[in-house]
Amino acid sequence: MTDAREHLATLIDQRRDNLVALSHAIHGDAEVGFEEHTSSRRVADALSAGGFDVEHGVDDLPTAVVATAGTGELTVGICAEYDALPGIGHACGHNIIAAAAVGAGLALAEVADDLGITVKVLGTPAEEGGGGKILMLQRGHFDGIHAAMMVHPAPFEFPTIPCLAVQHFNVHYTGRSAHASAFPHLGRNAADALTVAQVAIGVLRQHIRSTDRIHGIVTDGGDAANIIPERTAGQWYARSATLEELKRVLYPRVQDCFRAGALATGTEVRFEEPGPAYSEFRPDEDLLALWVREATGIGRELPPDDSLAEGLAGSTDMANVSLEIPAIHPMLGIDAGEAVNHQPEFAAACVTASADRAVRDGALGMARTTLAAAEDPALRDRLLSATDRHAG
DSSP states (O other): OHHHHHHHHHHHHHTHHHHHHHHHHHHHHOOBTTOOHHHHHHHHHHHHHTTOEEEEEETTEEEEEEEEEOOOSEEEEEEEOOOBBTTTBSTTOHHHHHHHHHHHHHHHHHHHHHHTEEEEEEEOOOTTTTOHHHHHHHTTTTTTOSEEEOOEEESSOBSSOOBOEEEEEEEEEEOBOOBTTTSGGGOBOHHHHHHHHHHHHHHHGGGSOTTOEEEEEEEEOOSOTTBOOSEEEEEEEEEESSHHHIIIIIHHHHHHHHHHHHHHHTOEEEEEOSSOOBOOOOOOHHHHHHHHHHHHHTTOOOOSSSGGGTTOOBOOTHHHHHHHSOEEOOEEEOOOTTOOTTSHHHHHHTTSHHHHHHHHHHHHHHHHHHHHHHTOHHHHHHHHHHTGGGOO
16 A cells, blocks of 8 residues: 555656646636636646546536546546636636646556556536536436545645535516606616615524525626616525525525515516535545545645634535535645635635645545545445446
8 A cells, every 4th residue: 555655646746747737727727617618628638648538528518528547346536627716717726626636537547457446537617606517417427436536725724625505596687767867756676676685685694594695796787877777687695504404495585585676676586597506515434534544644734623614614516426426525725825715815826836735735635545445345345335326
């Protein structure tokens, strides 16, 4: 095992400069969800050059990548993300995620036959709202995978992601325009509808669980101050501890707040869901224990307890994968100063020396975790038997 770990480190370190260059290039591309044409091509080309059988574009997802190497019985999926955020670029560090996934995949491909594994690197578009992994899961691209993993940069190290279920949705109000001073009585103010809805959501906050979140922005507020807005629109998220709570309790109540705005103003409201709901995350405890051991072994410093992550919660479409396939999603701390994810300063930190180290360590940590899982007879048997239903 020690020799095998050292061999994996050598394979990744030989490619370190190329992996860092890939991370920086994707960071410079900064393409938003479902538009990651250059970034996904970079990932596909790097894997193809490393001997993978690569599909770039699957079904109706032109920026998805499915790359396969090896023929072993145990199939491990390494997930890459590469979509940026609107306006602030790679402020969630998906460039690091993609490069680390490529690095792990390329190293594992060289030892796949020795380990009796098949390696799949899955380039998954639109994590920031479009649910690319869920779409790929529904279309069968995770079938046959016995364990899945990815890494994610953060302001601190943590073995898994604090995660809430989320529904992304857009709201559209339609009213009637009129001169705001001369003929206000003839108008139906769609902006007022959105104002009423936001007030209703503020009142609702007293009656939701402490783990619930509701937040949004106005994307269309009208055209001019002297025209009563005939339309307004907003982009909103509703989050709960579990997908069941989200769908059964919170999301319907939030929708009622927007309906109240329409009722109060005589306007019409329409909801649009740009992607599927994300679930809560259920990490596989055995894989997680291996990650902690292997990450510590390469010098990552994990916190002694959960206090750093207390009260924090994001969301990811990798969570839906975790409900179907044993999966982990560790967080890699990078030196971002006082910055946190989804801030411009964090985007800048994602191409620093600390971020470049996270590319290497993320790749090596996933490769070593895969090695440990493949060589653990009990875990290997469990992974093979637990996901037989995904054999296709």
